[in-house]
Amino acid sequence: MKLMPSCEEVSRLLSKALDEPLGLLDRGILQVHLSMCGSCRNVDAQLRELHGMAQDLFAAGPADDAHAHRARASHRSARRE
Amino acid sequence: MTFQDASAAKESAAAPAATAWSATELGALRTRLMRHARMVLADPGVAEDLVQDTLLGVLEGAAQRRGDASLVTWATSILKHKIADWYRAPARRLMVQMGPDDDELAAEIDADFDERGHWSRPVPAWQQPEQHEERRQMMGVLEDCMGRLPAQTGRVFFMREWLGFDNSEIGLKLGLSGENVRQILHRARMGLRGCMQHNWVGGGGRA
Numbered sequence: 001m002k003l004m005p006s007c008e009e010v011s012r013l014l015s016k017a018l019d020e021p022l023g024l025l026d027r028g029i030l031q032v033h034l035s036m037c038g039s040c041r042n043v044d045a046q047l048r049e050l051h052g053m054a055q056d057l058f059a060a061g062p063a064d065d066a067h068a069h070r071a072r073a074s075h076r077s078a079r080r081e
Numbered sequence: 082m083t084f085q086d087a088s089a090a091k092e093s094a095a096a097p098a099a100t101a102w103s104a105t106e107l108g109a110l111r112t113r114l115m116r117h118a119r120m121v122l123a124d125p126g127v128a129e130d131l132v133q134d135t136l137l138g139v140l141e142g143a144a145q146r147r148g149d150a151s152l153v154t155w156a157t158s159i160l161k162h163k164i165a166d167w168y169r170a171p172a173r174r175l176m177v178q179m180g181p182d183d184d185e186l187a188a189e190i191d192a193d194f195d196e197r198g199h200w201s202r203p204v205p206a207w208q209q210p211e212q213h214e215e216r217r218q219m220m221g222v223l224e225d226c227m228g229r230l231p232a233q234t235g236r237v238f239f240m241r242e243w244l245g246f247d248n249s250e251i252g253l254k255l256g257l258s259g260e261n262v263r264q265i266l267h268r269a270r271m272g273l274r275g276c277m278q279h280n281w282v283g284g285g286g287r288a
Contacts, residue, residue, distance in 0.1 A: 006198025015267040019241065019248050039204035046207055046274050050223065054242045057220050058117075058157065 005029055010040050011047075018051050110153060111136060114160050116228070121164055121239040123175065123232075131167060135160040165244045168254050176256040182231035183268075190271045207282055219281055226276035230269055237262060238269035 005013070010033050013026055022030070034041050114135060118128035139156045167173070195201050210216040230238060237255065240246045246254070248262045257265070 006194070007200050008194045008198040011271060012263070012267050015270050016263055018270070019263070019266065039200045042204045042206045043274065046204075046277070047270050049207070050270060050273050050277065051242070053220060053223055054227070057224060058161070058243045059154065 005033060007033075007037065007040055010034075010037070011043055014040075014044050014047050018047065106152075107136065107140075110139070110156055113153065114156060117157065117239075117243070118160060118164065120227070120230075120235050121243060122167075123177075123236065127167065131160060131163045135163055161244060165246070168240070168244065168246070173254060174256065175254060177233045177236065179233050180231060183234050183265075186231050186234060186272045187268055189275065190268055193271065193275065205282070207277075219277075222281045223273070223277060226273050226280065229276065230272060234265055234269045234272070237265045241266055 010030065013022065013030050016022065016026075017030075034044060111132060114132045115128060118132050119125065122128040122131070135156055138159050139152070193201055210219050227235065227238070237251060237257075240251050240254075241248070248259055248266070251257065252259050252262045255262075
């Protein structure tokens with residue numbers, strides 16, 4: 001890992017951090033980058049939130065009205081259009 | 082009637098528990114369990130068997146059941162343990178092969194970044210859902226997004242987030258290197274993030 005990682009590399013570290021403890025260097029690199037980059041801070045918060053929500057979803061069962069939203073959620077690939 | 086209601090009604094009434102579940106309720110529960118099982122198991126026959134086992138366990142155990150966990154929560158947890166045991170059988174070794182939809186997602190995530198690896202466009206913050214109802218809706222959208230993950234990517238993600246396997250165990254069972262597993266989980270999470278961004282934040286969930 002470079003000392004000045006790109007946002008893409010940072011997103012990989014953020015995902016990795018959800019699976020295993022990061023080493024001292026990785027943590028330092030992340031901290032410096034996050035202090036300078038609002039987008040990566042937002043992605044950090046979002047990945048953590050999704051991780052937590054997935055845990056809750058599996059532990060607590062369904063959102064009862066999941067199907068009501070099925071219609072609203074258009075196909076993923078549409079988001080690039 | 083939700084399972085929670087059914088469960089509450091059952092516990093307050095003195096009627097025999099074993100007869101408290103209607104065919105419709107069990108059908109809905111089965112559908113839900115199958116959806117989860119199919120996300121994490123490639124073989125539909127194995128998914129079918131483990132869900133069937135789980136439902137039998139639920140019916141047998143219903144009378145003795147204590148605690149206030151809803152039927153779905155309880156059944157999902159039984160299923161999870163059955164699937165984890167299935168994967169943990171010493172001889173179990175599967176090979177996953179990435180499909181075209183997995184590559185498509187990888188390309189979508191690449192497009193999140195420019196050639197220097199910076200975000201193609203700034204990533205806005207999400208507002209926290211304030212009310213219970215709002216969070217519940219958000220969970221519904223997340224569930225849909227998870228259902229739309231490419232098959233192999235979804236399998237790895239569910240093994241990690243649902244079964245609670247660590248990366249090395251996933252790699253061992255699916256014939257993937259540690260770096261592969263990390264990469265797939267990254268792709269899954271970024272894909273879910275993009276899907277939520279589009280369908281929840283940008284789709285009218287939050288004005």
